Amino acid sequence: MDTGEPTLFELPGEQPDTTRFPFDRGLGDAVAAGLVAPDWAEALAPVEGNLVDIAKVLEKRRGAGEHVLPAPSNILRAFQLPLAEARVLVMGQDPYPTPGHSVGLSFSTRASVNPLPRSLKNIYTELHTDMGIITPTHGDLSAWAAQGVVLLNRVLSVGAGAAGSHRGIGWEAVTDTAIAALADRGAPLVAILWGKDAQALGPRLGETPIIASAHPSPLSARRGFFGSRPFSRTNQLLEAQGATPIDWSLPPVVRTR
Numbered sequence: 001m002d003t004g005e006p007t008l009f010e011l012p013g014e015q016p017d018t019t020r021f022p023f024d025r026g027l028g029d030a031v032a033a034g035l036v037a038p039d040w041a042e043a044l045a046p047v048e049g050n051l052v053d054i055a056k057v058l059e060k061r062r063g064a065g066e067h068v069l070p071a072p073s074n075i076l077r078a079f080q081l082p083l084a085e086a087r088v089l090v091m092g093q094d095p096y097p098t099p100g101h102s103v104g105l106s107f108s109t110r111a112s113v114n115p116l117p118r119s120l121k122n123i124y125t126e127l128h129t130d131m132g133i134i135t136p137t138h139g140d141l142s143a144w145a146a147q148g149v150v151l152l153n154r155v156l157s158v159g160a161g162a163a164g165s166h167r168g169i170g171w172e173a174v175t176d177t178a179i180a181a182l183a184d185r186g187a188p189l190v191a192i193l194w195g196k197d198a199q200a201l202g203p204r205l206g207e208t209p210i211i212a213s214a215h216p217s218p219l220s221a222r223r224g225f226f227g228s229r230p231f232s233r234t235n236q237l238l239e240a241q242g243a244t245p246i247d248w249s250l251p252p253v254v255r256t257r
Contacts, residue, residue: 016160017071018062024055030076040079043181047174054170058157067160069095070102077104078145078152079178087148087243088234089182089191089208091198094155097163105151109139111253122216122225127248130229136250143250152178154197179204188243190234194225209237 022030026048030036036044044051062068070077092106096117101109107120116124116139124135145151154175159165182189183206191208193199195215202210211233214224235245 016062016067017073019072021055021058021072021075023051023076024059026052033073034080035073036076036079037082039083040178040181043083044079044174044177047177050170050173054157054174057169058166061159067099069097069099069158069160070104074102074104075156078106078150078156081145081148083181083185084187085148086150086182086185087188087190087238088246089150089152089179089189089205091191091193091201092151092153093195093197094153094164094166095158097158097161097165099160102158103140104156105141105145106153107139108141108145108151111138111140113139118218119216119221122218122221126216126226126228127231129226130231131248133249136252138250138253140253141250144246144248147246149246150178150182154201176204183208188238188241190237190241192230192234194230195220209241211237 022033022035027036027041027044031038031041058068090106095102095104096109101113101117103110107117107123109117109120115121120139127133128135141149141151152175155164155167155169155171156174157166157171179201183204189208191202191205191210193202193210193212195217198215199212202212211228211230213228213230214220216225231246231248238245
């Protein structure tokens with residue numbers, strides 16, 4: 001969840017997803033279903049037991065009536081594309097707590113979400129200032145993820161309407177392991193750390209180049225996020241490592257009636 005981001009209205013027809021958590025017996029089912037890349041599953045093997053335990057906690061909470069977000073199939077979405085293709089890490093905090101918003105990628109929303117979360121609006125404002133890119137009209141960041149931008153939240157689930165409600169249930173060990181796996185590959189990588197919570201993870205990134213600034217939240221964006229030029233600086237750091245820069249533009253969404 002982005003600091004200072006309120007819970008917005010619940011989208012019509014958004015009902016709790018009661019399907020099983022695809023990591024409740026480990027990562028094998030998630031890999032078989034194409035929800036987690038095999039090399040990510042190998043990297044996360046040391047915390048596979050943690051994931052099974054987290055699934056039990058989530059099932060218990062869901063049984064007590066809590067609406068768990070995002071949908072079970074999206075909870076591990078940051079690990080869907082191969083670890084070997086990762087080039088950039090963008091750290092978030094926990095998923096948006098508004099039903100219909102969280103999609104398993106930090107800061108990203110469904111393309112249909114309107115209005116956009118204010119932190120994402122601020123990210124787009126800086127994107128235009130930094131790169132001259134036309135401001136996107138939707139919040140779907142999957143085009144970034146497809147290029148190797150790992151949009152990872154520190155905590156990968158949340159209760160609807162309750163920001164931060166799943167902190168401390170075990171996700172931190174999982175994302176610590178993911179961050180270490182990224183840093184230890186010896187491949188080009190740039191980390192974008194917005195806000196103090198994300199920046200506290202800096203020591204886990206070893207020698208990875210880091211771009212740090214205030215969080216894009218409306219509470220802090222004017223205290224160092226605006227003007228920080230994270231997108232162009234990331235591309236410069238990637239090129240310095242011999243890697244291809246990211247195309248930060250986002251394609252328009254084709255809407256059908």
